[in-house]
Amino acid sequence: MAASPALVLLNLLLLCLSSPAAAVLAPTDYLALQSIRKSLFDLPGSSFFSAWDFTADPCSFHGVLCRGNRVVALALGDPRAGSPGLSGRLSSALGSLSALAELSLVPGRVAGPIPSSLSLCPSLRFLALSGNLLSGPLPPSLSSLRHLRILDLSSNLLSGEIPRSIPLLPSLSTLILSGNRLSGPIPSFSPKSPLVRLDLRRNFLSGILPDSLPPSLRYLSLSSNRLSGQVDAVLQRLRRLTFLDLSSNSLSGPIPGAVFSFPISSLRLQRNAFSGAVRPAGPVHIPYIDLSYNRLSGLIPAALAGAEWLYLDYNRFTGDVPARFVERVEKGEMRVLYLQHNFLSAAAISPDARIPVATSVCLQYNCMVPPVQTACPARAGKQKTRPAEQCPRWTKAAQGLS
Numbered sequence: 001m002a003a004s005p006a007l008v009l010l011n012l013l014l015l016c017l018s019s020p021a022a023a024v025l026a027p028t029d030y031l032a033l034q035s036i037r038k039s040l041f042d043l044p045g046s047s048f049f050s051a052w053d054f055t056a057d058p059c060s061f062h063g064v065l066c067r068g069n070r071v072v073a074l075a076l077g078d079p080r081a082g083s084p085g086l087s088g089r090l091s092s093a094l095g096s097l098s099a100l101a102e103l104s105l106v107p108g109r110v111a112g113p114i115p116s117s118l119s120l121c122p123s124l125r126f127l128a129l130s131g132n133l134l135s136g137p138l139p140p141s142l143s144s145l146r147h148l149r150i151l152d153l154s155s156n157l158l159s160g161e162i163p164r165s166i167p168l169l170p171s172l173s174t175l176i177l178s179g180n181r182l183s184g185p186i187p188s189f190s191p192k193s194p195l196v197r198l199d200l201r202r203n204f205l206s207g208i209l210p211d212s213l214p215p216s217l218r219y220l221s222l223s224s225n226r227l228s229g230q231v232d233a234v235l236q237r238l239r240r241l242t243f244l245d246l247s248s249n250s251l252s253g254p255i256p257g258a259v260f261s262f263p264i265s266s267l268r269l270q271r272n273a274f275s276g277a278v279r280p281a282g283p284v285h286i287p288y289i290d291l292s293y294n295r296l297s298g299l300i301p302a303a304l305a306g307a308e309w310l311y312l313d314y315n316r317f318t319g320d321v322p323a324r325f326v327e328r329v330e331k332g333e334m335r336v337l338y339l340q341h342n343f344l345s346a347a348a349i350s351p352d353a354r355i356p357v358a359t360s361v362c363l364q365y366n367c368m369v370p371p372v373q374t375a376c377p378a379r380a381g382k383q384k385t386r387p388a389e390q391c392p393r394w395t396k397a398a399q400g401l402s
């Protein structure tokens with residue numbers, strides 16, 4: 001006669017209590033690890049679970065860290081480069097690890113939803129499940145994790161809106177949800193948020209940037225979404241930014257001059273609908289600036305010559321190329337200067353000038369004949385100069401009529 005499930009469980013617990021494993025691990029955690037093991041599998045080439053032998057102490061398993069008789073950290077999968085990762089699904093038994101503070105999963109092919117039972121791990125402060133096939137919505141129950149500092153669910157198949165409660169987590173310093181299928185608006189943040197890193201790129205988010213983006217931010221990436229509206233009022237408050245990427249959206253209006261004085265190493269605003277003149281509020285010391293594919297107009301500020309990589313192509317800039325640009329190009333102090341597809345009328349570069357091999361310059365398709373022949377990217381096309389009817393002032397000057 002088959003034993004009842006309750007009797008089987010009782011015998012299992014007694015076995016655990018009499019074994020070396022049970023002497024150091026709470027029975028609830030022991031059973032949770034068994035459930036986790038049954039729901040996940042090594043992909044070909046991975047041997048992460050080869051040492052998960054439950055006749056031994058589970059606290060000695062790869063990826064398991066215990067404190068006292070509780071599991072406090074669980075790193076699932078071989079973190080070494082080239083590891084194929086795991087497959088299967090995340091078990092709801094993760095919620096039984098109530099002392100768990102850190103949970104990570106290496107990139108692989110783990111599918112299915114994120115267990116809402118993780119909300120039963122009140123000590124969880126680090127949750128990283130990136131690079132898998134997790135799907136479904138973000139569980140709103142994650143908002144109960146008041147000690148959560150880092151949440152990285154990037155490069156999965158998550159969909160739906162970002163729950164309004166998640167950005168309000170009081171300890172959250174890093175939120176990475178990039179590379180998913182999330183939609184809807186970016187929720188508001190708490191005015192006291194300690195958030196330092198926000199990465200929501202490559203989703204389907206729409207609407208405007210929330211005014212509540214915390215001034216504590218140092219890294220902000222919202223590229224490749226469907227965001228719209230103006231950003232000048234929002235960005236002027238984010239004076240601690242060291243990285244800003246809003247590229248490939250439908251953002252419009254002026255670029256606030258204050259942004260150019262932030263301690264930014266990379267400024268990426270390309271492929272939007274920004275318009276008007278570019279007016280830096282002071283000296284510019286940003287190494288990488290990309291403002292290409294916008295509707296910017298007016299003269300190019302000489303202050304931008306401080307950049308090493310400068311992309312201003314596909315805009316509506318007019319006038320001369322600043323002399324400071326020419327000086328830095330000839331000295332090899334600029335690595336990239338792309339000014340193609342504007343309405344520029346002159347560049348004081350000698351036809352005999354030698355552009356350093358490590359420097360890439362493109363001046364074609366402006367209201368001038370490029371003074372030097374340089375290799376341009378393929379997307380610049382083959383035409384060297386704009387049609388004359390698009391450059392009436394330049395045409396008159398070239399004919400001595402102005």
